[in-house]
Amino acid sequence: MSAAETQNWFGHDVAPGESLSTELVVSESYSSRNVSIPVNIRRGLQPGPTVFVTAALHGDELNGTGAIRTMLSDKEWSLQSGTVLMIPVLNMLGFERHSRYLPDRRDLNRCFPGSASGSMASRLAKVIFESLIARCDFGIDLHTAAVRRTNFPNVRADLSHPDCRRMAEAFGSGIILHTKGPKGSLRREATRAGCPTIIVEGGEVWKVESSVVECMTRGIFNVLMELKMMSGEPDIPDTQATIRETKWIRAERGGFLAMHVSPGDSIVKGQAIATNSNLLAEDQNRLEAPFSGIIIGMTTLPAVQPGEPVVHIGRLSNPKSVRRHEKQVAGDEIQRTAHEHLATNIQVVEATVEEPRENAD
Template sequence: MSNKPLIILGQNIPEGKRTVLDIEVAKLHTRTTVKVPVIIERSKIEGPVILLLAGVHGDEINGVSIIREIIDQKLNVPKKGTIICIPVFNIFGYLIQTREFPDGRDLNRMFPGTLNGSLASQFAHQFTQEIAPFVDYVIDYHTGGGERDNITQIRLDSVEEKTLELANVFNPPFVVHSSYIAKSLRESLKKMGKTVLLFEGGKSKNLDPVVIHHGIRGTKNVLIHLGFIDGEVSLALKPTFIKKAKWLRSNHSGMFKILVENGTHVKKKDILGVIQDPFGEFKKNIYAPFDCHIFCINKTPIVNKGEALFHVSIEE
């Protein structure tokens, strides 16, 4: 018996073959068409559809590298079901290494989008109408914005048992509770009934080999667990679960010297870093206010008073 048709971007996706489609975003001022490649591998055996998507923010390239390696290792060729890869979603931002769309908007605050809105909103609408309805699972790969360096983590709403199960299968160092953000891709997909893992690791404009390794291993685990590919799930870690968190902010402006490793557990009154002036006259330690895990560090060398420096767990 033949599988039911799978129509994506107006094309019927054949069974047992690789199909590469393009989302046509817009034209540059030179009239050159900008296209987003969509790589689809569909098995001859009926099964679920998973989307691996990176580069929602154009300067977050760890996820791009993760999906690139997934494709290179042929882990995206399923024994059943369909695996869709979009390594670079915000192609505009990727080209010039900026977070935003050319209209200055954050694409991850534009979903589900509108037909006649801003460029980012139109692009979000096209994805929501022509790709999102056909997927069952999504892994959305991100990094910290700017100089914020995230330890490898999966973010989710901890009340969702199915998502939490998949997060543990992904097996990252950290699993972090994160409420839904209005008009984000993750929220829009949730409203459509999709199961979404939000991957965070490293910082923008940087390729981190440790983060990329965790991302490949975790993605492979999920693909095996859901039956897309053969293999054994590798549970190499015991993830640290963070239900509540807060940012530790700078009480002073100055040069920021970091004294702890990202991902470590610290005790109350441990020195995490130092704020100092360039003239050798001012130096203030930053202390841990309580026992906590550090799962993101702002690695900017110069900080202003009130700037977020360390994202830490609030332990219960």
């Protein structure tokens, strides 16, 4: 889409160099009143691509909302070319209920591209897809971990798609996961429709965490610089870990967890991850890393039952890769700050050395 001429967004003309805050009507409430989502349209003076940046597609995931609000209140940056759409809350019905889901209990991020004659969620998805996504050339969708979990900031993208890979690497999170995304998810369907889209995961629900917001805002500006929509060069770590395989390590027994790792930690195969015991700290059971990798995400709830997820590990090829990632995080102030900040939300204790049992007489 050219940015050299006046564009019409939701009934408003936006000329090159202008910025407009408006709303898009997406549905109706039980009282028959309109349900709208806020949108800021910012345009450069020169022609260029149109990029959407969305948050709170799951209504309780607010770190992305904080990141977009930070960008909206920051007067120091300007757009040279193209158009940026910033939507701080995409799932308004979920947001107002502090819920991941819509009132009909459906996950909006499994309903794209939507249907005009389907469920409420499907109809809502269709309006969003046709009014916003279909008019864009690239997309960035901001998320957090699900409830009772936290994620170290990471980018997820279909790396087989050249433009998705380009954006993922330019974002500069330090960790890139190769996934196409679930069927019906915004980023998967947007990419299929010709709008290459990446998602960013970081932090917890119901919070705006400063270190995660900083990772997200830097990454968004990096992508805009990569697309030549802003002046400057992207601030990207010297190396980034590309993850093609992940695994959730689950509790073997019920009990209370003593964690030995925190989000973003590098680990080696066989390393102690958590010790599970009863409330009197007896009858211990230890979970160990099945391979070398990175702690992408983990539970924030110390009490578990058998089968519940404890840590999400991204596989690295070998211990050398583990050391390289440790060095990369230590050398990048934003990642280092996020690592230190997220670790304070979890009590991490040193794993005790198990003493060998003596044979009974």
